[in-house]
Every structure is written in structure tokens, then in C-alpha cells.
Amino acid sequence: MSRSSVTDFDRRNRDWYIDRLVQAVVFIGGISAIVFIIGIFVFITREGFSFIATEFDVSGFFLSQNWRPTSESNPTYGILALVAGTASVTGLAMLVAIPFSLGAAIFIAEFATGRVREVLKILVELLAAIPSVVWGFIGLSIMNPLIIEWFNVPVGLNVLNAGIILGLMAAPIMTSIAEDALKAVPDRYREAAEAMGATRWQVIAKVVLPAAKNGLLGAVLLGVGRGFGETMAVLMATGHSVNIPTSIFDSVRALTATIAAELGETAVGSPHYQALFTIGIFLFAITFVINLTADLIVRGIRNK
Amino acid sequence: MFDVRVSVRVCMMLVLAVMAAGCGGGERRQVIQNKGSDTLVNVAQAWAEAYQTIDSAVVVAVSGGGSGTGIAALINGTVDIANASRVMKTKEIDLAKSSGQDPKQHIVGYDALAVFVHKDNPLGSLTLAQLAEIYGDGSSVDSWSDLGIEVPGCRNQEMVLVSRQNNSGTYAYFRGAVLGKERELRLGTRDMHGSKDVVDLVEKTPCAIGYSGLAYSTDHVGMICVTSEEGKSCVDPTVATASDGSYPIARPLFMYTNGEPEGHIKTYLDWILSDVGQCIILKKGYAPVRGVSCGD
Numbered sequence: 001m002s003r004s005s006v007t008d009f010d011r012r013n014r015d016w017y018i019d020r021l022v023q024a025v026v027f028i029g030g031i032s033a034i035v036f037i038i039g040i041f042v043f044i045t046r047e048g049f050s051f052i053a054t055e056f057d058v059s060g061f062f063l064s065q066n067w068r069p070t071s072e073s074n075p076t077y078g079i080l081a082l083v084a085g086t087a088s089v090t091g092l093a094m095l096v097a098i099p100f101s102l103g104a105a106i107f108i109a110e111f112a113t114g115r116v117r118e119v120l121k122i123l124v125e126l127l128a129a130i131p132s133v134v135w136g137f138i139g140l141s142i143m144n145p146l147i148i149e150w151f152n153v154p155v156g157l158n159v160l161n162a163g164i165i166l167g168l169m170a171a172p173i174m175t176s177i178a179e180d181a182l183k184a185v186p187d188r189y190r191e192a193a194e195a196m197g198a199t200r201w202q203v204i205a206k207v208v209l210p211a212a213k214n215g216l217l218g219a220v221l222l223g224v225g226r227g228f229g230e231t232m233a234v235l236m237a238t239g240h241s242v243n244i245p246t247s248i249f250d251s252v253r254a255l256t257a258t259i260a261a262e263l264g265e266t267a268v269g270s271p272h273y274q275a276l277f278t279i280g281i282f283l284f285a286i287t288f289v290i291n292l293t294a295d296l297i298v299r300g301i302r303n304k
Numbered sequence: 305m306f307d308v309r310v311s312v313r314v315c316m317m318l319v320l321a322v323m324a325a326g327c328g329g330g331e332r333r334q335v336i337q338n339k340g341s342d343t344l345v346n347v348a349q350a351w352a353e354a355y356q357t358i359d360s361a362v363v364v365a366v367s368g369g370g371s372g373t374g375i376a377a378l379i380n381g382t383v384d385i386a387n388a389s390r391v392m393k394t395k396e397i398d399l400a401k402s403s404g405q406d407p408k409q410h411i412v413g414y415d416a417l418a419v420f421v422h423k424d425n426p427l428g429s430l431t432l433a434q435l436a437e438i439y440g441d442g443s444s445v446d447s448w449s450d451l452g453i454e455v456p457g458c459r460n461q462e463m464v465l466v467s468r469q470n471n472s473g474t475y476a477y478f479r480g481a482v483l484g485k486e487r488e489l490r491l492g493t494r495d496m497h498g499s500k501d502v503v504d505l506v507e508k509t510p511c512a513i514g515y516s517g518l519a520y521s522t523d524h525v526g527m528i529c530v531t532s533e534e535g536k537s538c539v540d541p542t543v544a545t546a547s548d549g550s551y552p553i554a555r556p557l558f559m560y561t562n563g564e565p566e567g568h569i570k571t572y573l574d575w576i577l578s579d580v581g582q583c584i585i586l587k588k589g590y591a592p593v594r595g596v597s598c599g600d
Contacts, residue, residue, distance in 0.1 A: 065491065066491065068491075069471075073485070081491070144508060145508055148510075154458060154462045155494065155512065235497070240494060240497070241492050242493075261497055262471055
């Protein structure tokens with residue numbers, strides 16, 4: 001009796017093998033993200049490395065705005081203007097996206113109920129699914145003439161245009177994460193505040209938002225990461241002009257857009273090609289740090 | 305013994321192939337591989353399609369990818385004809401020679417780079433020297449008032465320079481033709497990613513000036529009459545002035561073959577240079593190599 005039950009327990013039947021197989025598949029899926037990220041890092045580093053080793057000088061690369069990679073007599077690779085372009089567009093995008101996404105998140109998490117809430121959530125997710133080339137096209141063909149007309153400026157492809165477009169692109173993901181952060185605030189906080197006679201707005205402003213502030217900060221940082229990495233829309237809406245902006249009506253050029261525009265027709269292995277990959281390494285490092293910080297902050301509140 | 309068996313097998317395959325072709329539609333089909341310049345790709349496609357009706361036994365497979373791509377394929381011996389909107393560099397010719405190819409250049413048409421301004425811009429003509437002052441690095445011309453004109457609808461009369469991305473053939477040609485070998489284009493130009501984008505942006509921007517292929521011109525933009533030297537009369541960018549060489553910023557469009565073309569490739573090239581072929585390039589907005597009368 002006891003012998004037979006032991007063999008039953010030990011039996012390697014079909015279910016056992018299926019179980020093992022599923023475990024293996026899930027394990028491969030789980031580690032594949034790590035494998036890919038290391039693979040990508042190794043690839044871009046290898047492509048850009050000989051540039052860093054030979055022609056790279058820190059001040060010439062980061063502190064010069066002379067981006068002339070195809071010059072016949074004297075090619076120069078200065079990305080200062082490109083960094084300024086990416087930073088200015090992302091900064092403005094955050095100014096646009098934070099009020100929008102925070103407002104939407106508060107409404108969805110605290111006020112909306114039932115069907116309104118479900119429809120809103122679906123719409124926000126739908127907004128996140130619009131391809132960036134469509135956003136870029138909106139910037140190019142709708143926003144450009146509008147900005148020229150409204151602000152009476154010479155050209156509508158500028159920091160303002162790209163900032164608004166990028167802000168609208170980053171808002172959905174920021175809304176989703178901010179909403180999660182607000183939902184994570186325990187209901188007893190709200191109940192306690194209401195029991196003490198706080199109005200609904202007082203509950204949100206004085207209790208829920210402070211309690212969710214790490215999650216909200218994480219949402220903003222992820223939006224910043226999105227802004228730094230976005231390519232197609234900024235390529236189309238910024239005007240793609242190597243220029244350090246002095247106002248929001250100046251055309252600029254983003255780091256990502258430079259890679260997208262120039263890599264296709266660059267001879268593989270040339271200094272220009274390697275300089276573009278060096279920009280890639282730089283972008284990778286920045287977004288890595290931003291996303292890691294955001295993740296640590298969000299994780300911080302979960303564990304508290 | 306082994307060799308014989310292989311050659312027998314090859315013979316059988318050949319016989320089968322011929323039989324299959326025979327079943328397919330009569331005589332064997334000849335394929336011409338044609339690759340290169342994106343400027344030329346539309347024309348090359350039109351030629352290939354029209355040639356089908358002339359000689360159905362020859363199929364021309366056209367693909368784009370840029371002048372550099374086409375020339376690289378010629379060097380590697382994978383294409384019969386490479387399209388290019390620039391001449392082969394000495395380095396490329398050396399490379400081709402060392403791998404046993406002998407590139408021969410054929411001019412199949414001309415492309416005029418027109419200088420576009422907004423429709424409301426009253427500017428009529430520019431000299432090459434003025435263009436160099438507008439686009440050149442360290443130049444003095446920043447506003448339309450510096451040229452002594454006032455553009456309606458343009459705030460501060462600030463000039464908005466539209467250019468191309470720095471690795472396009474159009475950019476390289478414009479820089480060479482207007483600024484010469486040494487001088488750079490100034491930074492801060494709006495660098496568009498396609499010939500059509502330049503025209504689109506200029507059309508919507510009163511302050512703008514830009515350059516692009518004549519084939520991309522529309523009724524909604526103005527084109528500048530260009531003077532090559534002070535004192536000469538200016539030349540409008542047209543198909544006629546591009547082919548007779550009087551327009552100063554027109555570039556020849558090339559096809560490269562490996563060695564002097566022979567057989568069906570020669571027939572195809574001769575047809576391209578015939579009146580019929582040249583009328584097709586004219587219809588696509590580029591200039592033919594000589595005056596042709598096409599009728600409409």
C-alpha cells in the first residue's frame with residue numbers, strides 16, 4: 001500500500017513532462033529580457049567603441065555644437081546642440097503632460113465610476129497605441145500652420161510643436177502609472193480623512209496625493225524616458241535643425257532623430273557611423289538611469 | 305569520375321530549366337538587374353515597365369537604395385546596371401577595378417536643383433554668390449531685408465533655411481555646386497528627409513527658402529531664377545535649361561555598366577537614350593540628354 005503510493009508520487013507521466021516543459025519555456029522567457037538587453041548593449045558598444053577609442057574627445061563631443069559628420073575637409077562631431085534639442089523638447093513635453101496625466105489619473109482613480117471609468121481607461125490605452133509616425137504627421141501638417149498663424153512666427157516646426165506632440169504621446173503611459181499609484185493608496189486613508197470631515201478635494205490634495213507621491217514621481221520619470229527615446233515624431237515636428245534653442249519657437253534637432261535620419265545612408269564602420277552609435281550608447285545610458293530611478297522609486301512605495 | 309557526374313547533373317538541370325521556360329512562354333527570358341539612386345528609381349521603374357511592351361523577353365528588375373548602394377552592387381558584380389545621381393568616386397573605381405569590374409558611365413538625363421521660395425515671396429533671382437552667402441557657414445545674410453526685399457507674411461523678415469539631411473546626394477551636390485569644396489553649409493538649417501518634404505515645408509512657410517529637385521516642384525511654390533556670375537542674365541530652372549547646361553545647378557544622372565554594354569543590356573540602354581526613352585524621363589520631370597519632341 002505504502003510502496004504503491006510512493007511510486008505514484010514518483011511517476012514521471014505526461015503531466016510531469018508537460019510541467020517541466022512549461023517551466024523551461026517560462027524560464028527562457030523570463031531571462032530573455034536580460035539576454036536581449038545585454039546583447040543590445042554589447043552590440044551598440046562594439047559598433048561605437050573604436051570611435052570612443054580613437055577620435056573621441058569628451059569636450060569636442062559633448063561641448064561643441066558643430067555636428068558636421070559629412071564634411072569633406074574637416075568632419076566634426078559635436079552633440080551639444082542635439083542634447084539641448086532633446087532636453088528642451090522633453091522638458092516642454094513634461095510641462096504639457098504632467099497636468100494632463102495627473103488630472104486624468106485623479107479623475108479616473110477618485111471620481112469616475114462604473115462605465116465612465118471603464119471607457120476612459122480604454123480610451124487612454126487607445127491613445128497610447130497611436131503610432132508615433134501619425135503623431136509626427138499631425139505635427140508636420142496640422143500643428144505647423146497653426147503655430148505659424150497663432151504665434152506669428154516664421155516656422156511652426158519647433159520646440160513648441162514637438163513638445164506638445166511628445167507631451168500628448170507621453171501622457172497615456174503617465175496616466176496609467178499615476179492611476180495605479182493613486183489606487184495603491186489604501187482606502188482606510190480616505191475613510192479616515194472623510195470621517196474627520198474632509199471634503200472630497202481635501203482628501204485628494206492632503207491625503208491621497210502625498211501618500212502616492214513616489215508613484216507619481218515614477219510616472220513622470222517614465223514619461224521623461226519616453227521623451228528621450230521617442231524618434232519619429234520629434235524627427236518630423238522639431239524642424240531637424242542643429243541649433244541651441246533660445247525660445248520655444250526655435251527649431252531644434254533631437255539625438256534620436258539624428259540617428260534615424262543619418263544611419264541609413266552611412267557607410268558601415270566609418271567614423272560617422274561610429275559617432276552615431278556613440279550617441280546610441282549615450283542615449284542608452286540616459287534612459288537606463290532614468291528608468292532605473294523610476295523603478296526604484298515606484299518599488300519604494302510598494303514595499304513601504 | 306565525380307566531375308563527370310556533377311556536370312551530367314548540371315546538364316540535366318539546364319535541360320529541365322530550358323524545358324520549363326519553354327513551357328512557360330516561348331523563348332528564354334533575359335533579366336537585367338538595375339539598382340541604385342533613389343532620385344532615379346521612379347524613372348527607372350517607368351523605363352522598365354515601358355520596355356516590357358517593347359521586348360517582352362527582357363525583364364528589368366529595378367530597386368532603389370541610394371547611389372552608393374547601386375555602385376556597391378556593381379562593384380560586387382550583382383547588378384547589370386547601377387543608377388547613380390553622382391559620379392563614382394576614384395576610390396570606388398579603384399575598388400571596382402581591383403575586383404575585376406570595369407565601370408562605364410552613361411549619362412541618361414539631368415536633374416536641375418531648383419531653389420524654392422514661398423509663393424508670396426517677391427524675390428525673382430539670385431546669383432550663386434548670393435546663394436553661398438545665404439547657405440554658407442559664417443555668412444552675413446540672415447534676413448530677407450539683407451537682400452533688399454520684403455516678404456509679405458514673414459515676421460521679422462527672418463530667413464528660414466530649408467536643407468536636406470547631410471548624407472543625401474542632393475545635399476552633397478548642392479554644397480559642392482554652391483559653396484565649393486572647402487566651405488560648409490551653416491548650422492541651423494531645417495534638414496528635411498526627402499525631396500518632397502522640402503517643397504511641402506516651403507509651401508507652408510512664408511519666410512522659407514529651400515532647394516530640391518525640379519521634378520518635385522508644384523504650382524504652390526515659387527522658383528528662383530539663378531545667375532551663375534554677376535552681370536549675366538539669370539536662368540530659370542526648366543527641363544530645357546538643365547539639358548543644355550545653362551542652368552548652373554543641374555546635375556547629370558548616370559547609369560553605370562560593367563564594361564561596354566553588350567547584347568540585351570546595350571539594346572536596353574540604347575532604347576533609354578532613344579526618343580521614346582527620353583520622353584519618359586521628361587514626363588517624370590527630369591531633363592532629357594538632348595532636345596526631344598514628344599508631343600502630348
